[in-house]
């Protein structure tokens with residue numbers, strides 16, 4: 001049984017979809033509701049959803065549902081379709097590769113596209129040293145492997161992750177992730193030798209970068225000891241934790257301490273990577289050269305692919321056969337990645353991210369001048385968060401952020417929340433969104449704020 005009947009034409013995705021917000025039914029409409037009913041019966045409750053629609057096509061800055069509604073996309077599937085959904089170059093590359101071969105397993109019979117993606121990542125990631133790259137399927141898998149590599153290289157076991165950090169949902173990455181609900185609660189025991197340190201959260205801790213780094217380093221030295229520490233892993237801008245931009249000087253100070261003590265510094269750029277922040281990688285904004293960088297999400301235009309890239313001597317620590325997996329660096333995903341990376345460069349998408357960010361910040365800061373519930377507008381490029389607070393106490397207002405997102409979605413704008421306290425609205429639009437659609441989406445979000 002299909003949701004689409006014979007009288008309906010299914011639009012093709014990509015930039016040629018009409019770039020408009022169009023509501024022809026309530027959200028969810030009847031066809032979407034039918035899918036959600038089937039989902040409830042067939043898929044476990046643990047797998048939630050934010051937007052109650054049955055998606056049938058997407059591209060540019062819209063997602064179209066089975067009822068013919070066209071929603072403005074300010075989330076890009078959590079920072080994945082950064083080049084735009086169904087990007088023509090990506091579609092062509094995927095179609096050509098799947099017709100050639102879908103899989104040989106890179107560990108069995110290697111192929112060029114994997115090597116070419118590795119070469120690209122070695123070239124594009126920050127760090128003026130010789131690099132190597134291994135490919136995997138998801139962000140969490142990349143993080144797991146970065147930790148494996150760091151432990152093998154150092155011969156040490158302890159790993160430091162941070163307050164408000166997010167690194168995935170597998171056992172080791174749950175241990176690295178800070179927030180219990182919904183990510184960890186009831187799913188323990190968690191992997192050992194993972195320690196949590198305070199990071200930098202200028203809006204809430206009021207510390208300079210140097211002060212916050214001193215706190216981090218003191219905790220590590222007192223509670224773990226540098227000699228036991230394999231790696232420190234941090235998101236240059238914490239994503240799920242609330243789009244937290246560390247204070248100036250914080251990351252360089254932590255990197256410097258790691259260098260001095262032989263600790264591997266891992267930047268988790270799964271969410272910040274690939275033009276999202278206005279640079280190819282967010283580490284560039286902070287002037288740091290991580291030893292290892294994990295990537296996923298925006299790497300392949302929506303195809304599942306992830307990477308660990310870093311110093312050749314660290315990456316080479318593992319014995320042959322120690323790293324891999326059946327699907328890691330799948331040829332179709334690699335073909336998509338090569339096309340996606342070309343699109344970032346040819347379309348100057350890092351510059352486009354800066355422009356989009358200017359609009360987002362200007363509109364939100366203007367609203368903040370008359371609405372004290374906006375505690376802070378922050379972020380870099382097209383990765384902008386708005387933290388909502390109780391104006392009287394400064395306490396996080398998660399209910400307000402949730403109400404705004406819910407109302408915006410009902411009016412046909414996909415907007416996501418984040419934050420340890422759930423009180424941050426985050427904007428992660430595809431960089432293919434046009435200005436008119438972006439402004440219309442923000443009109444709806446600000447209207448929802450005013451009405452809440």
Ligand code: PLZ
Nearest residue numbers: 138139140166167168235239268270271
């Ligand atoms: N590291 C920094 O942001 C994924 C997941 C949301 P996977 N973030 C969105 C959710 O509810 O599952 C993420 C990330 C950072 C690692 C990951 C994990 O990437 O591809 O989801 O495994």
